[in-house]
Amino acid sequence: MRSYLKLTLFVVTLTLALILIPQVFAYHLLGGRWPDQKVSYLKNYVYSPSPVEAEYIYAMQSWNDASTPAYFVRVMYWQGLYVNSVAVYEPEVAWLGMTSIVPSPYEYPYEYADVKLNLYYVSDFSSEKTQALAAHEYGHVLGLAHELSSPRVLMYPYLNVFYGIYGVYTPQQDDINGVNDLYS
Numbered sequence: 001m002r003s004y005l006k007l008t009l010f011v012v013t014l015t016l017a018l019i020l021i022p023q024v025f026a027y028h029l030l031g032g033r034w035p036d037q038k039v040s041y042l043k044n045y046v047y048s049p050s051p052v053e054a055e056y057i058y059a060m061q062s063w064n065d066a067s068t069p070a071y072f073v074r075v076m077y078w079q080g081l082y083v084n085s086v087a088v089y090e091p092e093v094a095w096l097g098m099t100s101i102v103p104s105p106y107e108y109p110y111e112y113a114d115v116k117l118n119l120y121y122v123s124d125f126s127s128e129k130t131q132a133l134a135a136h137e138y139g140h141v142l143g144l145a146h147e148l149s150s151p152r153v154l155m156y157p158y159l160n161v162f163y164g165i166y167g168v169y170t171p172q173q174d175d176i177n178g179v180n181d182l183y184s
């Protein structure tokens with residue numbers, strides 16, 4: 001009876017400890033964001049036809065499905081504040097994907113973002129792996145920096161780890177928390 005009680009107490013204590021550990025705010029922010037505080041509709045021009053057009057759209061949708069106040073809307077022409085998503089072929093560089101933000105990732109407000117996926121590497125990827133890369137770049141577009149403390153989130157800097165090992169190709173809770181922090 002006594003040892004049974006002890007075991008019960010131990011289990012209860014452990015369970016409580018797990019529940020009481022506060023949510024770790026692990027995400028990192030670049031410092032800037034898009035101007036609308038509550039809802040940021042990001043008009044996203046995706047060049048069509050493009051070898052990665054579908055993956056860009058799936059990646060956009062994965063962020064929209066994450067129910068943050070930010071929302072990507074695909075547009076058919078360039079307008080106002082917008083994101084431009086393209087495919088390039090750059091054999092001389094080491095990057096798979098790149099996001100550039102005007103005036104800078106660290107300043108408020110963002111005016112324009114340019115997302116590039118490098119076909120030199122990406123053309124060998126599965127569609128899901130390309131989507132993982134595009135969704136990561138869109139995390140930067142929203143204002144998220146790299147997250148080094150967990151390899152199981154979209155914003156971990158190494159695709160071969162967060163996707164290759166852990167199969168992450170959509171925004172995870174920590175990524176979502178970061179965007180909610182920025183736009184809620």
Ligand SMILES: [Zn+2]
Pocket residue numbers: 136140146157
């Ligand atoms: Zn990155």
